[in-house]
Amino acid sequence: MKYLDVKKEGHICWVYLDRTDAMNALSTDVLKEFTEFNAALKDDLESRVVIYAGKGDHFSAGADLKEKQKKVTKLEAWRRNFGKPAIWSFLEVDQITIAAIDGYCLGGAACIASACDFRIASDKAILGYPEINLGINLNWLGLPLAVRLIGPAKAKKIVIGGENENAETLLSWGFYDEVHPKDKLFEAARKMAELYASKPPMAAQMIKRSVNELTYSGDNAIMHMDYDQTLLTHETKDRKEAVLSFFEKRDPEFKGD
Numbered sequence: 001m002k003y004l005d006v007k008k009e010g011h012i013c014w015v016y017l018d019r020t021d022a023m024n025a026l027s028t029d030v031l032k033e034f035t036e037f038n039a040a041l042k043d044d045l046e047s048r049v050v051i052y053a054g055k056g057d058h059f060s061a062g063a064d065l066k067e068k069q070k071k072v073t074k075l076e077a078w079r080r081n082f083g084k085p086a087i088w089s090f091l092e093v094d095q096i097t098i099a100a101i102d103g104y105c106l107g108g109a110a111c112i113a114s115a116c117d118f119r120i121a122s123d124k125a126i127l128g129y130p131e132i133n134l135g136i137n138l139n140w141l142g143l144p145l146a147v148r149l150i151g152p153a154k155a156k157k158i159v160i161g162g163e164n165e166n167a168e169t170l171l172s173w174g175f176y177d178e179v180h181p182k183d184k185l186f187e188a189a190r191k192m193a194e195l196y197a198s199k200p201p202m203a204a205q206m207i208k209r210s211v212n213e214l215t216y217s218g219d220n221a222i223m224h225m226d227y228d229q230t231l232l233t234h235e236t237k238d239r240k241e242a243v244l245s246f247f248e249k250r251d252p253e254f255k256g257d
Helices: 026-042 074-080 085-090 109-116 130-134 142-150 150-163 167-173 182-197 199-217 226-235 237-248
Strands: 004-009 012-017 049-054 096-103 104-106 117-120 125-128 178-180
Touching: 004 026, 004 182, 012 026, 012 096, 012 130, 012 182, 026 085, 049 117, 074 226, 085 109, 085 226, 096 182, 096 199, 104 109, 109 125, 109 142, 117 167, 125 167, 130 150, 130 237, 142 150, 142 167, 178 182, 226 237
Parallel strands: 012 049, 049 096, 096 117, 104 125, 117 178
Antiparallel strands: 004 012
16 A cells, blocks of 8 residues: 555554645545555454554644545546545444544545544644635535534534634534544543453454444435535535635635536
């Protein structure tokens, strides 16, 4: 793997996203690696807990806006949605999963965090869903995952408002399970992992699977069109204005076109 650095400590598996030159942005290749790695965990009978973290100062800045997109037909674009399968792959991991979040955790990265079983953050962590400021909806199953964690009103606030939230706020909302000083984050993540790794793995994983079936079974049916909506918003003038203003470092002027 090019972008994932995997380290094993007994029954704990650490997975570091290592793309520090781009704030660990989620390129197409990164999403593919996550999907393939998570699928391969089916054959890993030793690891009982998987901790996902980012190398450097940030968990991930989200989707890579600077990635050059190939010119494709609408049909190809509709089929080549690597984001949703990547998020779904986190939900299908049998092992207990923990997101250890420091620095920025934006957009698709927040979707990854919300798809993990637990979220532990540093007091310097900043999380948000900037999609609306880029003229698009939140897809990759991110909306039901957020609603389930923090409720409809707060989900609307963070997703429609498009503002980043600090760790203290997200802890009070229930998005984070624990918040620790930056220099204690990985130590705290290891301690949390050791608790779940100490439990009988078959029972723990069966309970997790049952909870996920009860909780997430309807998401794919309800949100099957979230990426279709993204393809629609990609064609709007507001989307083009959002991206242009982002790179020109100015406030956008949205007109509803």
